[in-house]
Amino acid sequence: MTTLTTAPMAPLLDRLFQEADAATSPAIGVLTRDERERLMRSKTEYLGLYRLMKDLWLPVSRETGVLLYMLARSSAARNIVEFGTSFGISTLHLAAALRDNGGGRLITSEFEPSKVARARRHLSEGGVIDLVDIREGDALKTLNADLPDAIDLVLLDGAKSLYPEILGLLESRLRPGALIVADNADYCPDYLERVRKPGGGYLSVPFAEDVELSLRLG
Numbered sequence: 001m002t003t004l005t006t007a008p009m010a011p012l013l014d015r016l017f018q019e020a021d022a023a024t025s026p027a028i029g030v031l032t033r034d035e036r037e038r039l040m041r042s043k044t045e046y047l048g049l050y051r052l053m054k055d056l057w058l059p060v061s062r063e064t065g066v067l068l069y070m071l072a073r074s075s076a077a078r079n080i081v082e083f084g085t086s087f088g089i090s091t092l093h094l095a096a097a098l099r100d101n102g103g104g105r106l107i108t109s110e111f112e113p114s115k116v117a118r119a120r121r122h123l124s125e126g127g128v129i130d131l132v133d134i135r136e137g138d139a140l141k142t143l144n145a146d147l148p149d150a151i152d153l154v155l156l157d158g159a160k161s162l163y164p165e166i167l168g169l170l171e172s173r174l175r176p177g178a179l180i181v182a183d184n185a186d187y188c189p190d191y192l193e194r195v196r197k198p199g200g201g202y203l204s205v206p207f208a209e210d211v212e213l214s215l216r217l218g
């Protein structure tokens with residue numbers, strides 16, 4: 001029996017993944033594919049891009065969700081930081097793992113107020129809101145203070161171009177052996193260069209289809 005695979009979490013996640021699949025955003029249709037690709041890589045225009053996508057859920061895949069739960073369980077994580085909450089699908093997986101690890105704290109960050117409100121509702125429905133600190137605002141600011149002394153696991157899933165900067169905010173708090181999961185990191189070559197650099201303090205491999213999995217060395 002796990003929190004992830006039993007009620008209320010399991011039926012809730014089924015419902016939310018279905019809602020995520022059905023969501024549409026006419027606003028994003030105004031962008032050409034090339035323009036969207038360019039904005040995904042921009043370090044300055046991410047606010048406008050994500051505002052256009054505010055009705056899209058953009059969740060991790062079901063497989064990545066389960067992977068997050070497994071990594072958090074197997075590392076006995078108690079302190080987790082997430083960049084990019086959206087409607088809370090990845091947050092629910094991570095919080096379920098914290099519950100099954102005996103408790104802990106998940107700090108997550110989202111700058112779109114309507115998404116924060118929905119995520120809060122979903123976390124309440126899943127019975128894990130007590131484990132989660134949702135920080136509303138730009139993660140460059142909200143993840144710059146009041147962090148745990150030793151972070152066990154990080155999910156990077158906000159604006160891809162900011163992955164190096166967000167890692168920089170968290171790095172001194174990563175415990176040796178901490179795991180960093182970066183979704184769609186291919187959009188950020190400088191992040192991949194940093195975590196893959198020999199002698200750079202990480203072991204890092206591309207994992208599954210769209211994840212870079214890195215281990216903080218001691």
Ligand SMILES: C[S@@+](CC[C@H](N)C(=O)[O-])C[C@H]1O[C@@H](n2cnc3c(N)ncnc32)[C@H](O)[C@@H]1O
Nearest residue numbers: 058059060084086089090110111138139158159
């Ligand atoms: C790919 S979605 C996250 C999906 C979520 N992890 C899940 O699996 O359901 C990225 C989210 O990050 C938010 N975001 C992007 N850049 C951000 C920033 N600098 N600070 C806070 N939130 C940000 C966006 O508004 C968007 O909701």
